[in-house]
Amino acid sequence: MNFSKSFRNTFLVILLSLIVSACATKKTTTKVEGQMQGDVYTGTDTVKYLADGVPDRVFFATNESILTTKSRDTLRKQANWLRENSNINVVVEGHADERGTREYNLALGERRANAAKDYLITYGISADRISVISYGKERPVDSGSNPLSWSKNRRSVTVKAN
Amino acid sequence: MFKIFNLTFFIILLSITKANSLIEIDITRGNLDPLPIAVSPLFQDDNSKKNSKNELKIENVGSEISSVVENNLKISGLFNPLSKEAFLQKPDIAHLKPRFEDWALIKAQALITGKVTIENKKLKVEFRLWDILAGREMMALAFTTVPSNWRRVGHIISDKVYERLTGEKGYFDTRIIYVSEEGAKTARVKKLAIMDQDGFNTKYLTLGNELVLTPRFNPTSQMVTYLSYFKNLPRVYLLDIETGTQEVVGDFPGMTFAPRFSPDGKKIIMSFAKDGNSDIYTMDLENRIVERITNHPSIDTSPSYSPDNKFITFNSDRSGFQQIYVMKSDGSNVKRISFGKGLYGTPVWSPRGDLIAFTKLHKGKFYIGVMRTDGSGERLLTENYYQEAPSWSPNGRVLIFYRETKSNDKGEGFSAKLWSIDLTGYNERQVQTETDASDPSWSSLLSN
Numbered sequence: 001m002n003f004s005k006s007f008r009n010t011f012l013v014i015l016l017s018l019i020v021s022a023c024a025t026k027k028t029t030t031k032v033e034g035q036m037q038g039d040v041y042t043g044t045d046t047v048k049y050l051a052d053g054v055p056d057r058v059f060f061a062t063n064e065s066i067l068t069t070k071s072r073d074t075l076r077k078q079a080n081w082l083r084e085n086s087n088i089n090v091v092v093e094g095h096a097d098e099r100g101t102r103e104y105n106l107a108l109g110e111r112r113a114n115a116a117k118d119y120l121i122t123y124g125i126s127a128d129r130i131s132v133i134s135y136g137k138e139r140p141v142d143s144g145s146n147p148l149s150w151s152k153n154r155r156s157v158t159v160k161a162n
Numbered sequence: 163m164f165k166i167f168n169l170t171f172f173i174i175l176l177s178i179t180k181a182n183s184l185i186e187i188d189i190t191r192g193n194l195d196p197l198p199i200a201v202s203p204l205f206q207d208d209n210s211k212k213n214s215k216n217e218l219k220i221e222n223v224g225s226e227i228s229s230v231v232e233n234n235l236k237i238s239g240l241f242n243p244l245s246k247e248a249f250l251q252k253p254d255i256a257h258l259k260p261r262f263e264d265w266a267l268i269k270a271q272a273l274i275t276g277k278v279t280i281e282n283k284k285l286k287v288e289f290r291l292w293d294i295l296a297g298r299e300m301m302a303l304a305f306t307t308v309p310s311n312w313r314r315v316g317h318i319i320s321d322k323v324y325e326r327l328t329g330e331k332g333y334f335d336t337r338i339i340y341v342s343e344e345g346a347k348t349a350r351v352k353k354l355a356i357m358d359q360d361g362f363n364t365k366y367l368t369l370g371n372e373l374v375l376t377p378r379f380n381p382t383s384q385m386v387t388y389l390s391y392f393k394n395l396p397r398v399y400l401l402d403i404e405t406g407t408q409e410v411v412g413d414f415p416g417m418t419f420a421p422r423f424s425p426d427g428k429k430i431i432m433s434f435a436k437d438g439n440s441d442i443y444t445m446d447l448e449n450r451i452v453e454r455i456t457n458h459p460s461i462d463t464s465p466s467y468s469p470d471n472k473f474i475t476f477n478s479d480r481s482g483f484q485q486i487y488v489m490k491s492d493g494s495n496v497k498r499i500s501f502g503k504g505l506y507g508t509p510v511w512s513p514r515g516d517l518i519a520f521t522k523l524h525k526g527k528f529y530i531g532v533m534r535t536d537g538s539g540e541r542l543l544t545e546n547y548y549q550e551a552p553s554w555s556p557n558g559r560v561l562i563f564y565r566e567t568k569s570n571d572k573g574e575g576f577s578a579k580l581w582s583i584d585l586t587g588y589n590e591r592q593v594q595t596e597t598d599a600s601d602p603s604w605s606s607l608l609s610n
Contacts, residue, residue: 115438
């Protein structure tokens with residue numbers, strides 16, 4: 001993908017230059033390095049927990065709905081928790097960052113939410129316990145206009161429905 | 163609710179002279195030399211001024227109407243309304259018979275004069291357009307309507323002048339429906355709002371209790387279609403702005419979005435998302451029959467009909483990323499038309515039929531552009547940090563869209579505003595709104 005590729009490259013360059021410039025910016029370096037892999041958010045700033053050790057959200061690369069290894073790990077934890085709490089139903093909310101057209105982002109959010117839902121189903125959770133809703137780019141958690149903020153907003157969040 | 167369209171106008175064409183005018187405006191090119199025009203305040207006698215004050219709380223509605231005209235002509239970028247301080251002739255005398263040499267002296271090439279009376283709760287307006295160089299009347303019209311319609315009279319005069327001098331229909335007696343935005347970026351409150359094309363008479367159609375997006379006018383009636391998250395179920399709705407009644411469009415077991423009317427106003431075309439896949443559907447508003455138009459595992463959205471209803475342009479990522487496609491309106495003959503560098507979205511067919519306007523994202527910048535319907539002749543009109551969702555003026559000469567500013571790392575500095583730009587790429591300007599605004603849609607001409 002043109003945009004995401006060039007975006008990723010730019011980001012890598014920034015990352016490298018940060019590492020090279022060391023000392024003075026060391027703090028920033030660790031922070032950014034620790035919070036993004038490619039352009040997928042890997043930090044925990046915005047994460048909430050459905051139960052102890054069960055994160056409520058997973059993150060996506062620009063324009064993507066592919067689940068990363070870490071996302072699959074999170075979703076397996078959610079599936080276990082849902083199995084143990086069979087009275088709880090959930091809504092999976094799909095979100096996009098602000099760097100895309102509104103209508104496409106609504107579709108993309110729906111695709112992301114369904115990627116998470118499908119994974120929960122694969123791990124034995126009944127489809128009728130999971131509904132999905134896409135908010136597109138309408139409900140960011142981080143209001144900054146920078147790659148890190150955008151990475152936190154490209155997400156699907158599992159919330160209790162009852 | 164309120165009635166905003168149910169307004170009666172009686173328009174009488176007094177005269178129109180087609181032959182031998184010396185002035186005309188070419189709007190196919192960027193107009194860097196706008197036509198100097200004098201808009202004389204419409205004359206009003208003392209009795210009318212008294213009635214005007216009683217009826218409208220405005221004493222001199224004649225000059226108010228001329229200000230509406232002046233402002234419209236100015237924002238079109240095609241006219242340069244001259245300062246009234248330089249006018250030598252009084253409005254009433256000029257209206258009877260202008261002294262052309264006086265107007266030529268201040269370099270006016272065209273002159274608008276007129277007369278207003280308010281009597282028995284009726285507003286009567288008469289106006290004339292004069293060709294100063296040829297020394298003759300080009301057009302004369304008279305209107306009768308209710309006094310509260312005075313701004314619309316100004317818009318209709320503007321349209322008549324625009325049409326007479328450019329040879330194309332105007333776009334001033336129109337409205338913009340849009341989404342009004344307030345509050346923090348992470349908890350934005352959005353309401354449907356409608357206003358006159360020049361930013362006046364704003365009315366809010368929803369209260370902000372639920373998220374609303376992408377309103378679009380029916381080109382043939384007073385209906386609007388939009389996306390509402392009412393009860394947290396994102397669905398396409400149909401709203402009658404005259405009566406305020408609204409209903410869900412169709413009975414879909416999931417999100418419907420990206421709605422638009424067909425040009426004949428008989429169908430709504432939209433996306434329906436199910437199991438992570440969005441396809442394009444139509445619903446016939448008369449018999450409620452739903453038809454599936456695309457059937458592809460990719461995202462298909464942002465559909466827009468050609469003005470003859472025969473084709474549909476839409477946005478799809480079936481190639482791996484967002485591009486623009488055209489197909490027949492039954493869904494056959496799908497062809498990709500965007501091949502430039504970057505991502506393309508929000509295609510919208512021009513009311514003239516020859517162009518498709520779009521949003522393009524390339525190297526972190528957003529562009530509003532146009533291309534021919536086969537994808538050739540791509541022309542980018544404006545570049546910015548973020549902008550999207552162009553909507554055509556009914557004459558296909560101007561695009562309105564929204565633009566967002568970048569936030570700093572604390573999330574401050576964000577704004578969303580409406581902007582317009584001529585098809586020529588000139589005359590870019592912000593459209594005034596009471597609040598932040600996005601997702602504009604331009605109505606058809608109201609007086610047709």
